[in-house]
């Protein structure tokens with residue numbers, strides 16, 4: 001199968017989301033509390049946040065609830081006194097500043113540019129993602145950038161993939177490859193929409209019952225795969 005179009009997930013695939021959220025959480029904590037942040041706050045936050053995102057991706061909660069609930073639960077966990085809503089607002093302001101990319105992401109897109117049509121599909125909050133994307137330096141590589149909050153549906157909902165194809169004037173999923181690090185949103189979603197999928201799995205995690213078309217552990221591996229499958233590089 002040759003591919004003419006690549007759909008990229010951003011966070012954890014091309015963007016260093018861990019760094020962005022770590023710095024945002026750290027800075028927000030500092031401005032709300034005078035005592036040092038608990039040592040395990042990132043791992044606790046990750047657990048809470050992952051559970052909230054899972055509910056969001058399943059459509060159980062909306063993103064407004066997600067924004068508040070993750071900090072309400074964090075406050076509860078550490079018995080912190082304060083307003084989770086205000087903390088969330090400041091956190092998102094700080095997060096908006098975090099446009100760091102993973103090492104090699106820009107170089108990869110540069111090599112792919114001109115050989116594939118490329119779009120970004122990201123689950124996230126409109127203003128936050130827009131700001132991060134414009135700071136990343138990667139925006140111009142994408143013909144279309146779709147943010148779930150603005151599109152009105154989130155991966156793995158097939159409609160967000162169809163919406164992206166429609167925006168690009170693509171009528172068939174054939175020849176489109178979805179590349180992302182999340183099995184639950186990118187790979188499940190890609191499969192739902194009838195696309196071939198490439199799981200970006202640098203952590204060598206098990207794929208469980210899902211069956212991505214390809215799995216790669218690095219940008220080099222992805223580039224080699226596309227060279228082979230694209231046939232145009």
Ligand SMILES: [Mg+2]
Pocket residue numbers: 009010011012013180181182
């Ligand atoms: Mg991701």
